[in-house]
Amino acid sequence: MQQDSSSTNTSLSDSPANLAASSVLGLCFALGVPGNIAVLVLLSRWLKGGSFTPKLLLSLAVSDLMALLLLPVWIYALLHDWVFGLVWCKILSYIVYWSLYCSVLSVTLLSVQRYVQVLHPQKWAKLREHGLNGLVCGIWILSGVLCCYALIQRRVKLEKDGHFRCGAHYRNISEIVATLSWETLVLFVFAFPVLVYFYVRLHRGVSQSASLNTHRMTKLVIRIVATFFIFWLPYHITNIVLIITILLGHENVLRFAEAGREITGSLVVINSCVNPFIYAFSARVLRQSTSGTDTA
Template identity: 65%
Template sequence: MQHVNSSNSSVSTHSLPENLVASGVLGMCFALGVPGNIAVLVLLPGWLKGGTFTPRLMRSLAVSDLMTLLPLPVWIWALLNGWVFGLFLCKFLSYVVYWNIYCSVLCVTSLSMQRYMQVLHTQTWAKLRQRGQHRLVTGIWCLSAILASYTLIQRSVKSEEDGKLHCTQHYSSDIERVTTLLLETLVLFGLPFPLLVYFYCRLHQGVKHSTFFNSHRMTNLVARIVVTFFILWIPTHISNIVLAAAVLLGHDGLLWFGKAVRNIAGALTFISSCVNPLLYAFSAQVLWQSGAFGGKFFLF
């Protein structure tokens, strides 16, 4: 505690501008996303009575989004005042956030795959049955837990340039840092986004002449889902690539720029967790109007 006090007293109490912006974005995400995802979880039991698999994936996505958003007040405080919650909470909360971020991305990707299989390959999808569907959801959570495990090792509390303690990633070497940044970009964006585009495009091509779908509404909905995912995640992965390049090149200016935008870019990814309920509501409205709500043509 003495070290914390001496560190904080040696610098100005004003927070960096990028931290103020990131804190504002995170506060908005918490205020909008927590009630929205709770509302989704409250409404889902009625949909689950129909036995469709899509609401089960939606429930997992809502739970992962909610668990990602709930610790935000702690992170907002840490951005503005430094980390004062100890090493255990640093590792634990970081792991929870990363675990649920991985789970959210895998759920969104699985939703696109599930719609494609259920609509265009009905017989193959029917063979999966309820037990197989339950195993798929369980597998998503287990795989996400494994993918996020590196945060338990890398996260630590240390003093930064502003003189405050921060809960940040600690790398034993530049190679470890570059590898971590590139693997995060690959797993969270490089693989899921092409799959999203592929399954959505194939689905649209396969059902554009079907009487169960309104082609124009379907096109707009697909565009919103894919573009929203792209816009909210691409800044973080650009900053990852910039940081990796800066480390490899030993470019201090590029490294400073990457660090400056990382907090803001990271805050933007949390917006996807509070936007998802709005996309669900819009999807339900579109399909209700087009007469495709329910059954094997249940879109979301």
């Protein structure tokens, strides 16, 4: 039995697809974890009571870090086997989903907040500090509720090649379609139009602002939103293709779409380690904003 298990693990680690995926995840971990930790240290040092944009950036960095810190577990599972049991499969999967939902909602609120604060400052001023802090807490609570299905669906399964995998387990086709539709509805149909709308309105209106630092902070937010859009859009397009192919019953296309979902899913992880580099290029703006030069 030990010999068979060793043979299975060797075949897993020798698989080109698994080696490529684990290499990408390893690079994301090596770059993203130190980068997001540096962002957390800098933002927490510069954070002041009246600065809300940095609070949202801090929330985004925490959510990114949550997903990145778990990458070694998934890398080990890719190269060897899932040996952590059912409970940890559910818990770790839930944390990943929680961080992704929180990341989406943080970026969405970031675009809305920046638009209202820059172009409608009187309306934004009506929100007190407790109300602003409530928005951040609300993002985390709502994210945890929206992704709770991961606790139910994630299972440890024995694959045809003889190794265990922590993945989604659906009871029927309807559940697959419902899950993919839910993710597409919340993370795409709702979030992306909001992002695009306020991105365009902010870009058009910010030229009327007299504050140079406001211009710079707004450009930082736009970079984050644009980067988020680039890395997330392929994932949701693949989700939509999957839903269509499942409903039409095209099995050949379905296998191709599932493989595409694995690839586009890695882009989402890459997005989590790109944000710190965007912050690094705007460190001066963040420091000025949090020190009171800008009321962001």
